[in-house]
Amino acid sequence: MSEDLWPPHALDDPEVDTAPASSGSGGVTLIIPTFNESANVAELLRQLRSALPAGPPCGVLFVDDSTDDTPAVIEKAAADCPFPVAVLHRENPSGGLGGAVAEGIARADSDWIVVMDADLQHPPHLVPELVGEGDRTGADLVVASRYLPDGSRAGLAGGYRVAVSRGATWLAKGLFPRALRGISDPMSGFFAVRRRAVTAEALKPLGYKILLELAVRCRPKKTAEVPFVFQDRFAGESKCTAREGLRFLTHLAALRSASPLARMIGFGLVGLSGFVPNLLALWLLTHAGMQYLAAEVLANQAGVLWNFLLIETLLFRDRRRHRHWADRVGRFALLANADLLLRIPLIALFVARLGLDVLPATALALVTTFVLRFAATEALVYLPRGPRAAGRTRPTTRS
Ligand code: GDD
Ligand code: MN
Numbered sequence: 001m002s003e004d005l006w007p008p009h010a011l012d013d014p015e016v017d018t019a020p021a022s023s024g025s026g027g028v029t030l031i032i033p034t035f036n037e038s039a040n041v042a043e044l045l046r047q048l049r050s051a052l053p054a055g056p057p058c059g060v061l062f063v064d065d066s067t068d069d070t071p072a073v074i075e076k077a078a079a080d081c082p083f084p085v086a087v088l089h090r091e092n093p094s095g096g097l098g099g100a101v102a103e104g105i106a107r108a109d110s111d112w113i114v115v116m117d118a119d120l121q122h123p124p125h126l127v128p129e130l131v132g133e134g135d136r137t138g139a140d141l142v143v144a145s146r147y148l149p150d151g152s153r154a155g156l157a158g159g160y161r162v163a164v165s166r167g168a169t170w171l172a173k174g175l176f177p178r179a180l181r182g183i184s185d186p187m188s189g190f191f192a193v194r195r196r197a198v199t200a201e202a203l204k205p206l207g208y209k210i211l212l213e214l215a216v217r218c219r220p221k222k223t224a225e226v227p228f229v230f231q232d233r234f235a236g237e238s239k240c241t242a243r244e245g246l247r248f249l250t251h252l253a254a255l256r257s258a259s260p261l262a263r264m265i266g267f268g269l270v271g272l273s274g275f276v277p278n279l280l281a282l283w284l285l286t287h288a289g290m291q292y293l294a295a296e297v298l299a300n301q302a303g304v305l306w307n308f309l310l311i312e313t314l315l316f317r318d319r320r321r322h323r324h325w326a327d328r329v330g331r332f333a334l335l336a337n338a339d340l341l342l343r344i345p346l347i348a349l350f351v352a353r354l355g356l357d358v359l360p361a362t363a364l365a366l367v368t369t370f371v372l373r374f375a376a377t378e379a380l381v382y383l384p385r386g387p388r389a390a391g392r393t394r395p396t397t398r399s
Contacts, residue, residue: 027058028058028110028192029104029109029110029113029195030052030061030113030115031108031116032116033062033065034065034066035093036070037066037119038068038070040234040235040236041070041073041077042073042077044234049082050124051125051126054083059085061104063088063104064087064100065100066089088107090103095205098206098207098209098210099205101115102200102210112134112194113193113195113198114130114131114191115189115191115192115210116189117189117190119233119238120233120234121233123231133192140223141214142192142223143183143186143211143224144191145185146227148184148227150229151185151227154231164245165187168187168248172252179216182223182225183223184225185225186215197221198218202217206247206250206317208247212251213251216255216258217255217258254318263378266311267311267377270307270310270311270315277303278302281303285298304333307336308329308332312328319383319384320382322382322383328382331381335377339370339373342372343369346365346368346369347361350364350365
């Protein structure tokens, strides 16, 4: 175990935040997330032995969420390694793969961090090349890419996964053209990044796409790429499930809506989509014989509920913990209905006082109440409450 790179007390105590700015200690911390990889880790360390320079300042930090004996296997294999090897086993595996990598990054204190998988799909001999490329070009982030001329995704099992991976790449690059400029493979899980280019507290990873998270939230100034061939798994099987696909879409939405303007646009789009359940409920209720005004009021609640669910999962995902869900749904519904009530007198006011025609007055009232409702929703439903809340948003309490 290392005493040089990761003070042992920090590893034992999950409350300790060991995220110092780079102390310029030099070297490389290899962060390897593991989930039940006992059949791979010994071979991985064996290959790293021939790839890495012996001894500090290079070291390996496994961030482990396994339910099998992976940590024990690592510790046994580490005895033969000339460089320090540490295992951070997480009892609370929050954030999955991305959460594990972010915890590793927060603890690393070397100039460079390299993130790689434990299943040997990422060739260990490329580790020095990634860092070397960064040093040579002055880049803050060096990505191992499957989409450069000499790279390939040979090990990505099946045409289905290749298509999904390609589609996800296009989607991400379409949504983040600037942040991902010069990164041909934003889905890659193999990259080197300078410690000082990452603000560990800024990372709120969700699922698999930690590189995307890092590129979008930390915006490293200069990036470079190195081609690589995505190998077959050495042993075991992928932990990537269909659920990860859903998480990826939520992750994209969370990243895209990080700025207030983007959040407001998202809020508007969700509001527009709410017409569908609203009209559907109206149709159902009136066909069931309900009087139309009562049906209008009820159907509107269907739209409100729809909007609430989408806004919660897509826009304010990381701000939900400040209030109980019943409190949030109540406040949200109150604001949505107040919006309706406010609109009619506002239209009357615009017509009477500003001399507007009904149509422009209605449009102006719609825009006004929309902006008001957006601002009120942010402030009254999703903003942390009072100074006490600051303590609750520390990264160590993130869930
Ligand atoms: N700590 C931790 N917690 N590690 C995890 C978890 C988790 O919940 N889930 C997976 N891992 C580890 C695995 O043990 C492995 O070392 C690595 O993360 C990658 O997991 P795989 O299950 O092998 O992922 P994959 O091969 O399907 O996907 C890889 O390639 C994709 C490119 O298509 C990953 O690198 C993805 O990030 C990458 O996008
Ligand atoms: Mn894999």
